[in-house]
Amino acid sequence: MAEGQNNIHHNPAVVDIGEVEVIAPNFKRRLSGVTSTIIQLIPVQRALGYKVAALGPGLPDTIPHIRFRDLLSLRRPPRGKKNRVWHARRNVEMLPAIIMRDVLRMPLTIVFTSASQRRHTGWTKWLISKMDAVVATSGRTATYLNVPNTVVMHGIDTERFSPAKDKAAARTALGLDPKQKFVGCFGRVRHQKGTDLFVDTMIALLPTRPDWTAIIAGRATGPHVDYEKQLMEKAANAGLADRILFVGEHTNINDWYRTLDLFVAPQRWEGFGLTPLEAMATAVPVVATDVGAFPELIVTGNDETGTIVLADLEAMTAASADFMDDDARRQKAGTRALQHVTTNFRIEHEIRRLGAVYESAASP
Template structure:
């Protein structure tokens, strides 16, 4: 989410838009948004729900009132909860879930989350989804909204060669230069499915002797995953140079349990790397035509994941062909500039403002 917001900020400020980002202090979003040209205002909030929601909503109201924006664009469930409760439709509001909160939970909590989203839609001028699959998930949950779908996008990328990228990483010093290397980039948490990948890796490592796996990212599951990791698995931690990891990889895997449309597969394909992903929200929409059969596996199915990874590791010429096709596909259809232009067009529709010759102002 932080990456998506930062990319939007950069594009909007170049168009002369005043962008104010409200977010917790000290995180990656506050740093990246400021670097991209936004004014950053501290909105003190916890990641999880709890009794502090009422105070967070009051703080959101005061922040928005002080900024006095033309449009409020809220990202993810927690900000969507606080801002929409605070505003209740008084300012044009765009809500972007980045995967629905009710997919992450079960039982009573999921039922309450679905009920809230159905209720809050009346205070939302547009619910902005990053894939048609995400929109359909909302509709199936009973959310009646004014929908917009704008696919995630990524910048055009020029990466170094595989050998150069591997040589530049101290973590890969123990990995033979020609060893098959699989990379997974994502927060170490239940959503991203690394536990399933480690289960699958035991089979992959047996079938492809010498293959290595690198998990790039950090998160609440790191200790548990480290304890469960079989041989030839490395933990790189959080990285600001994920493009170098994509460049070093032969194959990129993201075994998510749910998504709206993940950035990792798009970033990897922009770097010319084939991907194996689970068939969750947005995955089919982001893959090049003809690659679904080799690259999509059911979520939670370690055996299917192991089979797909093993098959592609065994066919280097096919991987190279698929990687180049993926690079061209992402450049043509998932350019971040197109994403930003579509979001700006959505703001103008809400404000009934033509494409500006000068500048106009919006709050993020």
């Protein structure tokens, strides 16, 4: 048995390059939104019949992947196809694909997904101009692109993120008071994410709303650890240490969503932002700032699933108070939110739309 075959046999996550039709490179070790996207997409893509594999560091060993030495085999297309798709999401992933396609003459079709909501540098514009197809993760992102593109918004796993059958039991299971109402802010703890804005909002609202407790779930890393400590001290100084809970990072974050009555996304900047979708899929209405894709995810007005506000304390406090003080409004918005996400933002929808982009770009 050949060495490569032996490795594949002993590590089922290593995929035979001859069977791979789409490569998803991840050339960054640090966990990021791009890395999370790849981790979430590939297992579902493969379950739906798409022959996709990852390439690069920083991914769980269980994610189907190819090895760097398998790139030597890209001179041959996958079985039954004229080209293999290389789906890049960063500059560092576009450049080697251009070299392989245009210099080494490998049969590659290069697709790039952009989530950026800022003007691209001249270097990035040049790289994007060499792509066979470009995907934008939102309409707002598309406005920063100077080439034809297709908007494919992210989706989520609506089986993992789903409402609690018994909210009181869900709270008890996590050690929370089942009689309290909970407002949450989930994600990395840092200034960019607006965690301080959420804390200040809760300091303004909770003293007059004794039936509410706030939950902050997420990780603070590096220089942001001191930022988190300062926020904890601020909550304690306001006499709210037991009602503004910093619970850290959890792999079962879906269970924490099920405890909530309201979700707040206070970001000052965001590329896309999945947390509002995760909350809405759990039948929780959302107050979110006007950043990232949030205005394209949340329905406002008569059929509201939440509301969009400026990233300032006065606006956030007023919008949160309106929801916290109106049980009927929260219930209606949560019901609409669940329907909205399951209809429009299932991860399967994202995968099929990406599949159509792959097929169109790779067609002669």
